[in-house]
Amino acid sequence: GENxxxxxxxxxxxxxxxxxxxxxxxxxxxxxxxxxxxELGKRPQLIIDIRSNVGEKxxxxxxxxxxxxxKHFSLHITETQPEDSxxxxxxxxRGDSSYKLIFGSGTxxxxxx
Amino acid sequence: xxxxxxxxxxxxxxxxxxxTLQCAQDMNHNSMYWYRQDPGMGLRLIYYSASEGxxxxxxxxxGYNVSRLNKREFSLRLESAAPSQTSVYFCASxxxxxxxxxxxxxxxxxLTVL
Numbered sequence: 001g002e003n004x005x006x007x008x009x010x011x012x013x014x015x016x017x018x019x020x021x022x023x024x025x026x027x028x029x030x031x032x033x034x035x036x037x038x039e040l041g042k043r044p045q046l047i048i049d050i051r052s053n054v055g056e057k058x059x060x061x062x063x064x065x066x067x068x069x070x071k072h073f074s075l076h077i078t079e080t081q082p083e084d085s086x087x088x089x090x091x092x093x094r095g096d097s098s099y100k101l102i103f104g105s106g107t108x109x110x111x112x113x
Numbered sequence: 114x115x116x117x118x119x120x121x122x123x124x125x126x127x128x129x130x131x132x133t134l135q136c137a138q139d140m141n142h143n144s145m146y147w148y149r150q151d152p153g154m155g156l157r158l159i160y161y162s163a164s165e166g167x168x169x170x171x172x173x174x175x176g177y178n179v180s181r182l183n184k185r186e187f188s189l190r191l192e193s194a195a196p197s198q199t200s201v202y203f204c205a206s207x208x209x210x211x212x213x214x215x216x217x218x219x220x221x222x223x224l225t226v227l
Contacts, residue, residue: 044218093214103155104155
């Protein structure tokens, strides 16, 4: 079946450095790719998303890139801060309906002060 | 505007007991979802409701049932709880529109089955 693979599972960076999280998906009909941030004990919250007709999207220190040919997309966080420490999940819409999502297994990001 | 709310926040059950998790949204969303989150496995879809009056299975529906009571409310029922159902359960909602389908999550219910 369709799946989303996410790497790395854990990532530790120094404050101020950049962090990159990568995801690959299997359903070539997927057309919506959100990223969620989940702090410890809290709900997942959308931080950025991208649709298949766009190759890159930025929002301040966060950017997402999409390569539909290779079926992979990435989250880039620049100038990391301790409050960026959290678990990040990528997701891809199912090809049969863009309102059903398949989630990656998550990346635990630790930003060291 | 509370967004998506869930009750209870915590629950401990014994094997074989039943319970219903409640979810409500006040954003007038058409679609609602139930996920479970287990360590290292991300979020897995249990059931979803594309619109009021419809429900369908997700990736891991066994052992669960759902009811879309009205447009606002979507409940998840465990008829006979098993230790394998120990997890954190999240409800979510979205417009259900191909162009604006961001999902918003509730605060979660932490369930332990002994």
